[in-house]
Each structure stands twice: as C-alpha cells, then as structure tokens.
Amino acid sequence: MNAPSMPEAPSQSSSSLLESIPLEVVSLVKRFGPVMAVDGVSLELRGGECLGLLGPNGAGKSTLIRGIVGRVIPDTGSISVFGFPANTSEARAALGWVPQELALYPRLTCSENLAAFGRYHGLSGGKLKESVAWCLDWASLQDRAGDLAKNLSGGMKRRLNMAAGIIHRPRVVLMDEPTVGVDPQSRNRIFEMIEALRGEGAAMIYTTHYMEEAERLCDRVAIIDHGRIIAQGSKDELVRSAFAQRSQVLARFDGPPGVIGVWVEQHAGRLLDGVAEFTIEDSTLIAGLLDDAARSGLELLDVTLRRPNLESVFLHLTGRELRD
Amino acid sequence: MIIPIVRTAIVSLRRDRAALALSFILPIAFFSIFAVIFGGQHDSTAKISVILVDEDQSRASLDLVRGLRREESLAIRTRPSSKNKSAALPEYTAATAEAAVKAGDAPVALIIPHGFGVHPISFGRDQGGASIQLLNDSSDMIAPQMVAGLLQKAGMTSMPEIMAEQGMKYTDQFIGGLTPEQRKRMNGYLEQLRQYETRQTAAGNTPAQAGSFNGPIAVQFRAVVGQNKRSPMISFYAAAIGVMFLLFTASGSAGALLDEAESGTLDRVLSSRITMTTLLMGKLTYNTLLAFTQLVVMFLWAWAVFKLDLFTHIPGFVVMGLCTAFAVAAFGMLLASICRTRAQLGALSTLLILTMSAIGGSMFPRFLMPEAMQKAGLFTLNAWAIDGFTKVFWRDLPVRELWPQVSVLLAVGIVLFVISRRIARRWEFA
Numbered sequence: 001m002n003a004p005s006m007p008e009a010p011s012q013s014s015s016s017l018l019e020s021i022p023l024e025v026v027s028l029v030k031r032f033g034p035v036m037a038v039d040g041v042s043l044e045l046r047g048g049e050c051l052g053l054l055g056p057n058g059a060g061k062s063t064l065i066r067g068i069v070g071r072v073i074p075d076t077g078s079i080s081v082f083g084f085p086a087n088t089s090e091a092r093a094a095l096g097w098v099p100q101e102l103a104l105y106p107r108l109t110c111s112e113n114l115a116a117f118g119r120y121h122g123l124s125g126g127k128l129k130e131s132v133a134w135c136l137d138w139a140s141l142q143d144r145a146g147d148l149a150k151n152l153s154g155g156m157k158r159r160l161n162m163a164a165g166i167i168h169r170p171r172v173v174l175m176d177e178p179t180v181g182v183d184p185q186s187r188n189r190i191f192e193m194i195e196a197l198r199g200e201g202a203a204m205i206y207t208t209h210y211m212e213e214a215e216r217l218c219d220r221v222a223i224i225d226h227g228r229i230i231a232q233g234s235k236d237e238l239v240r241s242a243f244a245q246r247s248q249v250l251a252r253f254d255g256p257p258g259v260i261g262v263w264v265e266q267h268a269g270r271l272l273d274g275v276a277e278f279t280i281e282d283s284t285l286i287a288g289l290l291d292d293a294a295r296s297g298l299e300l301l302d303v304t305l306r307r308p309n310l311e312s313v314f315l316h317l318t319g320r321e322l323r324d
Numbered sequence: 325m326i327i328p329i330v331r332t333a334i335v336s337l338r339r340d341r342a343a344l345a346l347s348f349i350l351p352i353a354f355f356s357i358f359a360v361i362f363g364g365q366h367d368s369t370a371k372i373s374v375i376l377v378d379e380d381q382s383r384a385s386l387d388l389v390r391g392l393r394r395e396e397s398l399a400i401r402t403r404p405s406s407k408n409k410s411a412a413l414p415e416y417t418a419a420t421a422e423a424a425v426k427a428g429d430a431p432v433a434l435i436i437p438h439g440f441g442v443h444p445i446s447f448g449r450d451q452g453g454a455s456i457q458l459l460n461d462s463s464d465m466i467a468p469q470m471v472a473g474l475l476q477k478a479g480m481t482s483m484p485e486i487m488a489e490q491g492m493k494y495t496d497q498f499i500g501g502l503t504p505e506q507r508k509r510m511n512g513y514l515e516q517l518r519q520y521e522t523r524q525t526a527a528g529n530t531p532a533q534a535g536s537f538n539g540p541i542a543v544q545f546r547a548v549v550g551q552n553k554r555s556p557m558i559s560f561y562a563a564a565i566g567v568m569f570l571l572f573t574a575s576g577s578a579g580a581l582l583d584e585a586e587s588g589t590l591d592r593v594l595s596s597r598i599t600m601t602t603l604l605m606g607k608l609t610y611n612t613l614l615a616f617t618q619l620v621v622m623f624l625w626a627w628a629v630f631k632l633d634l635f636t637h638i639p640g641f642v643v644m645g646l647c648t649a650f651a652v653a654a655f656g657m658l659l660a661s662i663c664r665t666r667a668q669l670g671a672l673s674t675l676l677i678l679t680m681s682a683i684g685g686s687m688f689p690r691f692l693m694p695e696a697m698q699k700a701g702l703f704t705l706n707a708w709a710i711d712g713f714t715k716v717f718w719r720d721l722p723v724r725e726l727w728p729q730v731s732v733l734l735a736v737g738i739v740l741f742v743i744s745r746r747i748a749r750r751w752e753f754a
Contacts, residue, residue: 032754069595072754089597097595101588120596164592 028077039227052218060227096170106150121168135163155186342671382441391482559717574656575673615649640716
C-alpha cells in the first residue's frame, strides 16, 4: 500500500518546538496503594525515533503511558513534551494516544468517530475534513467510512482506534499495545500503518509484550519490569551488553524428564516448556555439548543455534520469560 | 443437581448488591409509601382545607360554622395564614376566597351569603333563603363532594332548633291536614321537581352541578378552576407521568458516562482539549434538551389525542419544561457520577425515581395524600414540576406566578450538578 502523505502539522510546531526533545521523562514514580506501578523511570524520546517499551503484563507500561498523557498524576518526577509539562494544552496538542482499549463510540460511524475526536482536539471545518479523510486512508477504512464502529471486525476496530488517536496529527504518538487481540493479517496491516506514520516523521513510543514487534518496529527498546526500566538501547546494544558474542542453543531431548532436568542444570542451562536452553561462548562449542548429552544417555530430537534476541535479554535480566 | 444450581444462584445474588436492592428494598419502600398514603397510619388522614366566608353572621350561620369547625376531616380557614403571627391578615371575602381557590390555596371555599339565616334549610329549589356557594377546584373531584356531605351533616347536627322550626314551617306548608288545596299544591310542586330533573338529566348535568336539591341546606356548586377544561386530569397526568419518565431517561442517558469510563473512551476524551467540566456541561446540556424534547412530544400527544390546550400555554410550558428538564438532567448526572457500574445505576435510579414519583405525586395526586406525605413530597422534583405545570395548564396562571417552582427546580439543578462535578473528580486522574 502506498501510505498517504500526512497533512501539514499544526502551526504551533515552531522551530523552537521542533528543536526541543519530543518527550522527556525524569525519575517518574507512581504508586497505587501498596503497588509500585512506576518506580523511578527516566527516558528520552528523540525526534523521529520509535522507542519500544517492552515488558510483560503488569510491568507498568500502560501506567507510564497514561502518566505521559496526563491521565495519571505521578507521585514524583517530571514529564515534558517539547519542553512543556504534561497535561498542559501545548503538551496535549503535541501528543497522540492510542489506548489499549477500543476507546470508540460504538454507535457512531468511522467518519463520525474520527470527526468527534478531531473536534475534541480543536479541529474544525476544512482541516477536520482533511484529517478525517487522511486517517480513513491511512487506516484503509475509506470504504467503511459510513459503517458503525460496532459493526467493524476486530482488526478494523483496532485500526480505527489508532486513527482516532492521531486525528489531530500529533508529533509524538503513544501506542499502547495496538495489536492486542488481532489476527496475524491485521497485525501486519497495523505494522504497515505504523511504518507509514514513522515515515511522516512522528516520534513514537510503542508498548508491547511481543518481542517480534519491538524488533521490527523500534529503533531503541526500553525493557521494563516491575515498574523499572532495567535496560535500554538498540536491540544490538542490548543483546551485546547481555550476551557479548555468545550464542544460544535450544535443544529437545528424549528421555526421562528427571534425567534431562539434572543434565541441563549441570550444564548451566534451563528447561522451558521441554526445551533446554544454553548460552555458549562460541558456536563451535555446540558439538561438545551434544556429545556430552549422548554420553549421558539422552537422545537428541532437534537442536537450534541462534543469536540471542530481546526475549533472551529479558530472560537474562529478569530470570523470567517475557510473557509470564 | 437442582441444589448446585440454586446454590450458585444464591451466591450470585448475594454478591449483586443492585439485584439485592431491587429485590428487597424497593418492594419494602413502595409498600411503606402506599401504606402511609392509603393505610391511614399515624392517624394522619388528609384533612380537606376549606375556606369559609360567613357573610350572613346570623344565628343559623354561626351555628353552622361551629358545626363545620367540629368536623375532624375539615380544616376550616377564615383568613389567610400569615408568617407574622402578631399581624393577622384580614378575613377572606367572597372575592378573596375565590381567588385563593383559583391560586390552589384550598380546593374548596364555602360562602354563606347574606340572608342565609332567613331560610337556612329548604326542601327544593326556590324555597326561599340564599344558597350557600361552594366554590371548588375541579381538579380535586373528591373534596367538594365530601365538603357538601359534611355541610349537610353539620347543618343537621348543629342547628337542631332551626331544623325543628323549619320543619314545622314545611309541615304547615305541605302537610297541614292535606286539604284538597294542599294536596293540589304538593302534587304541583312534585310535578315541577320531576320536570326539572328530566330537563337536567337531558342536559347531562349532575344534580350537584345543576344546584338542584342536594340536602336540607341549599348549596350551589361552582367550579372556579377548570370549569372550561375539556379533559380535567389530562394536563396533570401529562406532567406527572412525563416527569417520572424524564427522570428515568435522564439517569439512563447520563449512564453513558459510565459506559465511556468503562470502555476507555472517557480517558481518551479527557486526554484531548476537553476538560471534565466541559464534558459534564456538554452532557448536561444534551440531557436537558433530550428531556425537554420528551416533554414536547408528550404534550403534543396529549394535545392531539386528549385535546390538551397546549398552544394557549406555550410560554408557561416552555419555562416549566426547560426548568424541569434541567433539574432532571442534573439529577441523572448526579446518579451517574455516584454509581460505579451500569447495574448500580439501574438499581439506584429505579429505587429513587419510583420512590420520588410515589411521594411526589406522579402516581397519585398529592392533594389526596396525608399532610405529612404532602410535605415530604416537596423534597422531590416531581412535586415542584407537577405544581408548576398545574399552575400553567390548570389554573391558567401567568408565567410570573411560576417563580417558586422555577427557582426551586433551577437551584436544585445547579446544586446537583455542582455535587456531580465534584464526585466526577474520581474520573479525572488516577
């Protein structure tokens, strides 16, 4: 699909505004009763980049995003959008938020939904019409413009939900798990939309607990767990800092589970869902490992050698799987 | 296998407070309200307020007034009540009594005219003496009949010597030996009565309306309010039922706020340029217009089908309609902001609205309720709205006379909205 060209940004994007850092979060803390939802998070979103916020459910991703859009008041810390504190009208105008929930009016059509949210952001007249048309095109919903939101498929609703979040053409977009509950085909369509949006120069925070999404879409990734950012950088930087040049071996064996478990433990590996996982300094060491397995009476079913990925990094840093 | 099903249902019900309230509190609340209205609990059956003007001041009229004062079911007033106890207002005259009935201060006024004492009782029309005037508000169909009956009773019990004296007179007149001449006169009079009754029946008048014989004390009925109305209770019920359903619609419509909060739409709206105050004011405006439109449709239907005189009362209708719509919309907003879920809202609104409607006169006219209930009704929007519409459509009062109802409805609406705005802070930020 040829991505439509984004309409001109609002006039407030003055040169001084563009020179500022799109988004800066400093030492943000938010506690809900006894639960520490966000624990001293600091991050910076640079112009035009996509920063992935990767973490399991309940890690504090959504709370952080809601804090940025002013829907959660932090206990301490600060947030600024192009230099303006969060929750000011300037910050609101510059931010676009795509919430995890389908926050739409089910009895309004696609066009009416977009027009409603456009008006809430102060658009009117020709600019509103232009933005609605652009968003429908961007979300590939032109032919469903007159359909009620409640009658759309799950994937279409997700796309409309995204379009409603950027109707006012924000320079910073916060996508909170936009692919939750959609089929692979719709997910690919959503990726294309995001890539098109990035092509227009929007800076973006993309929260997800899907490692593949973060790897495909994001320039940098911040790994968040228990409300804290435990690492951030590009994928390569994160992998390098966690594993250096080491590789991972994934192997499945046939044999008594108890025997397999003991053997894996002896070789500093871990057993996850029946798959033994080892980190080796050099790929040539795989032969020795498999020989030792054979000597221990374990029959090898299959084996994979791979470079560690973000999921490996998360596991390495937290001792837990990303989707726990 | 039946027991596990029952057990599951009981556990579910126990955890559903809304369903519990609807199942147990609402029926008890309703039972209590209607028991108080109809059960005569606490010995507080409604007294009929009667304005009494004794122009005659004769021995007979004074005896009659004393007799009427002894009637426990009547509250006799001879002068308007004054807030300043040291400066009593002057007694009612025939004119001020009529004005008071028109204004709704009392459903009935009795005027004992000059000359009543000359012939206090009569057995038919034109038998001498002046008839007592019973001025009534025809929206209350029960009070004039009760007062007329009690008037006859008071006459019979409070004027025994006058009764005897007048009885002798009639005996002399009609029965004294029944000479051929007397028999002829008696028959002639009876024939005259028969012809009169036939004419009145043909004209469709009731004996009371026609002022024909309705007891030893001659009474002439005159409706001073609603005498020209084609459908006496239509405007009352249009307002009464209308307000009740307005309350339901308003709370249901305000409940959209809960849906939006649950779906996340509210968060998204509040992350735009819209503030919570703007949002609530927008919802209030919409709900007010919706409620007013509902009233317009209801009254148009009453006009088209039940001949309600709508178009000669447009200014009063618009003023009362908008004030009522504003107050019920604010009431709905308050309920929606108090409740956490739609189910809670459904239960609470049903409980409150049905209770308010029962006490406030939407189900049963307040003037037929015990005095305490009538006063309790003043704590409901229904009562003020119905009173206002009654002033417009029943009493034909000008718009300026609506100031008490307009003031109360607007003030209550503003207060409810301010409270709901305060409660809605819970949605603003986490």
